[in-house]
Amino acid sequence: MGHVIVVDLGFGDAGKGTVVDHLCSAGPVAAVVRFNGGAQAAHNVVLDDGRHHTFAQFGSGTFTPGVRTHLSRFMLVDPLALAAEADHLRALGVADALDRLTADRDALLTTPYHRAANRARESARGAARHGSCGMGIGETVAYAQTHPDAPRVGDCLSPIRLRRRLSELRDWYRDEFPSGEDVPDVDACADAFTAFAGRVEIVRAEHLHRLLRTGSVVFEGAQGVLLDEWHGFHPYTTWSTTTFANAETLLAEAGEAAGSATRLGVLRAYATRHGPGPFVTEDPALTADLPDPHNLAGRWQGAFRVGHLDAVALRYALDVTGGVDGLAVTHLDVAGARPDLRVCLEYEIDGERVGRLEAGPPDLDRQAALTHRLLRARPGYAPLGRAEETIEDVLRTPVVLRSYGPAASAKKAVKGLATFGRALT
Incomplete structure (x- = not known):
């Protein structure tokens, strides 16, 4: 299959876990490599038989027998949380999760x-x-x-x-x-x-170099690009590089050619955000109508918020990451049942129409200024229509995987997921 890097293009919670689970079950995949974040990740995977696990540090392909997890040096490893996660996996019938785990000594x-x-x-x-x-x-x-x-x-x-x-x-x-x-x-x-x-x-680091030569590897990111420590909307961000950068650094150190891994961007057919910060397309009615059973309000994280698809924010995410080879769009079953969903094509900020946000080098002062502007922005909407077609049109990027539910069986590869881009061959 080739190596694939999976990154969330939004504020997180778009379905990276279910996408990684699908890639591993469709396989063959040798391992999942975690390349940012830590135990705060919440990647939900639901199997056809109803078993559900929220993956935090283990790779979201762990339900597939034989798929290993490697915690790279960019991970923040919490042994206590890892033990609790292993216990839950064991209760679900995965007894060997720890046996399939390696951790870089420099993490x-x-x-x-x-x-x-x-x-x-x-x-x-x-x-x-x-x-x-x-x-x-x-x-x-x-x-x-x-x-x-x-x-x-x-x-x-x-x-x-x-x-x-x-x-x-x-x-x-x-x-x-x-x-x-x-x-x-x-x-x-x-x-x-x-x-x-x-x-x-x-x-040691050499372990990953060898692992990359045993077969296809899926690099699983955490959080989302709009929360990135350098490119997110400061200060409502994470202390983590959520773009493709860490994964591509690991690949380069292992001697893999630049661009040898396929970049897969994940997004929902509508927008969500967990906790405070700018959210231009937020709609309280959608928040009330579209609760997420796996993303509840929390004492520390705050409320789970829902809004309409935001093409302006997604274009920004594509710009700061350098683009993707294909998109995986989740929750299309929800979009199909909600003809009232819309897509934001531009913002109005202080009387100016903005269709694209500036994406420059890391500068927290500039990001804070951008956040201030976004808090005043008003969305300019168009009907969403058929979500996957609209997304391809407004983002000018092919949708290669469609998800109509949480299980791997609810995924549909399109445009030849097994052949698109540089690595999936």
Whole structure:
């Protein structure tokens, strides 16, 4: 099949998990490589027999026997959350998920201290909260930027070094948030992380190089391009590179030719956003009418919001990523049952009509200014019509996979998914 990189072009929750599950079940696929984010990911996969799992760190192809998961160095690995996820998979009949998992020794560890810091900092923002899953993702990255000895997966193989680094992290947390929530003692945390090292194969970068030569690999992204740390609508973003960049870096390091992997962009037939931040096409009526059973409002993440398809935002996502080879469109069953759905073709901002947003190099000040403009934007709509045809027309990109439900059997490959682009041959 060739290597494929799966990226969400929106604010997340577009259906990356169900797309990856389909690719792996249609296979053959050797492994799923996770290349950004951490335990805050929520990639829902529902099987034809009704079994459902929300994949966070394991690859969303894990239900397919033999498909491995590799957590690359760009992942933030939470051993405690990973153990809980493995338990749920075991209850669903997947007993060997941990046996099929490898983790890069250079990946950062997310700990209970990061999680507590995340929640304390977000709570302190009050009404100005940025939106968070409360899993410690941003704190893991921020701590590592100022502390070269931040704990990493490889430290789990050295109990003495692990305890020292966890102690430094705990002390930082207590100094930074003296009234923060209680956290586990270092020995308990270290014991759990050492047990993780005894159960999971911890590897060097060369492992991925070999893995890429055993067969086709699916690179599974987390969150969405519109939440990207550099190109998203700051400050309502994630501390993660959500574009194709990390996956393509890993491929280049392994000696794969530039452009050798197929870029697959995922979007819903309508727009959604979880938590605060600009959402130009939001429609309270759609939010009320189209609840998502797998994306509920949460204490930290906030409300699940629904709106009409936003071609302006999606064009921006395509521009900042450099484009895709094909699109996977999900929730077409919903679109087919809702003739009232529309597509936003342009914004009106301060009397100006805008059909395309500027996509420049990383600049958080510019992104913050863009966010300010988007909060004043008003959508200019047209009827959605037949969703997949409209999407191809307004984005000038082929739809190669259509999804009419959560299970792999509800997917329809079009325009030769097995032959499109550079890699699916």
